[in-house]
Amino acid sequence: MTQPIRWLQDEIADRMLQKLDIVKLDVKDLLIVPDFAGKHLDVLAKRFPKVRTLSITEEGVSSFQMWRAKALRNWRTLFSNTASPLASFTSSGRFDIPDNSVDLVFSNLLIQDLADPKHFLRECWRVLREGGLLTFSYLGPDTGKELRSLEIPSLKLKNILSPWDMHDMGDALLAERFSDPVMDMEYLTLDYEKPELLLADISALNLLHLGPDATPQLELLPQKLTLEVVYGHAWALGKHLAKAKDNVAYIDLNQIGRKTRPDSA
Template identity: 25%
Template sequence: MSLSDSSLTPPTLDVRALARWNHRAPAQSPWLHEEVGRRMQERLQWIVKPPQTWMDWEPVRGGMQAHDLVQQRLPKSQAWLVHAQAHHAQAAKQRWQTSVWSRLAGAKAVQFQEPPFEVDMVWANMGLHWAVNPPALIRQWAEHLHAQGFVMFSCFGPDTLVQLRRLHANMGWPAPAQEFTDMHDLGDMLVAQGFAEPVMDMEHIRLQFATAERAQQELRELGRNLHPARFAGLRGRQWHVQWLQAVQGLANSEGAIELNFEIIYGHAFKAPPKMKVAQETAISLKDMRQALQKPVP
């Protein structure tokens, strides 16, 4: 496969392999997703007008504990949970199905489907990097928001697993993971899909592992290598031993294997609808109100 192939530009995802992984992905949240979600929910304190309604996009894989933290920060808000996979939706119901006693105590029951109206916030933790077509997913988020609604999301950036990528390149092996989309490109996608003045930032989380086996376990919990240019067949035990030895060789003077994860955070308000003006134009009262309303920073 040529390196100029368009399938090798971020995001690089094998569509069929991704579908298989989504169907098999365990109904649990990786530790790193939970940690990123914990950090992202702290940013809600800077929102001037807390959302009264919000939608959590794929919280079972995105972060179940993180969802609980958002609910604790927004105790009077109504939450909707959206999952594409049936076993994830079932896990969500088992965890968040509100009991009769909780309802009598005044707790708002979590809803397990797409909201029937536009909401104040879409919360999408650590899911965008699994989208084959990020602009299409961002557009879906915009469609669920009213004109003053906003999205908060996080995902992996291109410097994720840079140590492992160098190792594979030096060994002549295919890439160990997909190529992740740059922060600035994601900002451009937000604007193109109907969001205004996105705020983008990033941080590096460096995890240390005592052994190559423990590092591999963490990576498998996060997902799979779905790069279309990955090794086409199955690797044998001999190669696996070789891989573990090579990764162990990344250990520093203290014996720790350090892997870098670039985390991108995005926050943007939905832009008011643009009205086309002709010689004679009819504008509904609803569109006029939305056009005159400006997002609250």
């Protein structure tokens, strides 16, 4: 995401938090990925007082900017002064966070930009504690469907990098050992009075590669844009179990307690 589409991040974050209203979860450590200076920080601070937050900051946002944003919003929680950049995760496939260290992963509009979301799910499983929750949103494959029929030589249109619908994601969560996944989807339609605004948004959403010398025929662009927004959450349960094979879960011998008989009198 880039600055022109910040309003969308804020709106989707608000909807994610509304969906969390029915979830009971004691959160001491929270991971936000990608972290950005949005309005949702106020709600998170009130919802989870005295939580420690860990940031995987989106590109262009420094740890100082995040610290300042949280301080200006009267962030009432304890938060880390250091942040790991999102670019580090996308290049390495790993969060710079220890195993079993957070109770909640909050991920807003990231997965559609990942080449293989399975790596993201595995990292979330790794850093979540037993009983922790992953909650996320991303853009589904119907996003920008109005653009697919366009034939404008100066525009290089792209599909989202990860074309997973909510059924694909539900299956992937189960495959990565998450429990009780809940998936939801909605369509948002954006209407535009000026084609320049549409061009800016589809570029910010990574649906377009526009070269520096390109001069697209703006009159050929549609006046609306469809966003398919997918929401989901799932629990990290049974982390002491080995990964199931053939629908059978295996328990390490070290996890089995040994009961001893008291000595006879």
